[in-house]
Amino acid sequence: MPERYSDDLPEAEKNGWKLSDRTKQIAKGFRLDVPVAFERLTCESLLWALLQVTDLDLMVKGGLLHDQRVRQTGDADLTLERRLSAPALYGAVSAAAAHLRKYGLAVEIGEVHALDMGGKGSGFRVPVTAKIGPTRVVAHLDVGFGPRPEGAVRREFKSLFMGPTFAAWAQPLEHQVADKVAAIITLGAGNTRLKDFADLSRMYRTGLNDTVIARALVSTMRERKADTSILLKECPEGLSPEFAAANRAIWKEYLAQHDEALHMDFEAVAGDAFAWWQDIQDEMLRLAERDELEPQARLEAPAVVPENGKVVDLDAYRRMKA
Structure with missing residues (x-):
């Protein structure tokens, strides 16, 4: 990754630099934690891409349910009704990562490992590293499995950092x-x-x-x-x-x-x-x-x-x- 922006860069890398600058400006404008802002943008973008390249029907939980200006978060917590194996989940998130490259997010997926979901059965943690222009990001997705609770509704998730908007189920507060x-x-x-x-x-x-x-x-x-x-x-x-x-x-x-x-x-x-x-x-x-x-x-x-x-x-x- 070059150390400074240049008009000679490939289009995807230009997009990454522009996205990095925009995210920093928005985060600083709202006096938010800049590294956490990049983590949230990465997770939001991955969920959007996951819905673009798979038929998974996911429910968002955790901090992504809340406005970043009220409750800052840098990871994603989601539930899938259909259970996936670790290799299948790795493949799905890897496909989503590949889909993001042309938009300036160079995302790498780490080894998926089992996660105790607090007695609700086992789930997985998917480690994520990304390069957005000059910015390195470390985040993760926590994925559980099970039926949606009564009261869950589909809603639009809009990014404060002008990332992609996606529609998904939301866990009732x-x-x-x-x-x-x-x-x-x-x-x-x-x-x-x-x-x-x-x-x-x-x-x-x-x-x-x-x-x-x-x-x-x-x-x-x-x-x-x-x-x-x-x-x-x-x-x-x-x-x-x-x-x-x-x-x-x-x-x-x-x-x-x-x-x-x-x-x-x-x-x-x-x-x-x-x-x-x-x-x-x-x-x-x-x-x-x-x-x-x-x-x-x-x-x-x-x-x-x-x-x-x-x-x-x-x-x-x-x-x-x-």
Whole structure:
């Protein structure tokens, strides 16, 4: 790759230099992390190309669901209904990479390796390196397999960096919240995923449906074969004041490196997560009492008072734990 732009460069390389300059200007104009902006552009472009060269029907999850100006991300998280082998996935993404070359993105695909998808079965991570003009980019695609959840909708994904627009399924935000809450309450004091707290704080009070979140959370915990008795704890360890206090300094480091736009101390952010947890838990108990959680485990028994002091019948209590 030449060290400077020249009119004598091949057209594809010219496109790469122009794309690099444009991405830098847009990222700096919005005061975004420039390397992360290139990572997102690369992932968005790969997903667009993947849809151009294959018949895969994909659902986008994770940070790509959000505007980069609100929540910065540099990787792609997606789900396919049709399961692929590692070689088949490598071939599909390699074909997408080849399709991008004429647009100025020289993308190389690394070795695909298995990835634990949090109890939802195995998936794959696809490492990606790219050259866009003079800029080197390192990113990855995380690919899981399974049915789309109820409420998923097809939408257009437009690139802030003027990359290609593509249409794909979008994971409902309620299910994204459930994924993050499940991680927080199961990882407990050992949780290092502070970005989940940042995401929950941003999505709190945005009008998401707590009933959908409650159903998705119970389903997620069961799919991950997690201890569902945690769902009845008034304050799981990962949402406790002690956890918030212990991670105060680490949170400041996280903000400085990844999320300077979020001007909140960790106690406030964790407080939002805990308040939302209480709302979701109330909804879970209400659904359990009305026999509206699936799968159901019917057990007739008298009322009990779980840890949080809320009186529910034991039938509902056991359905929460089933």
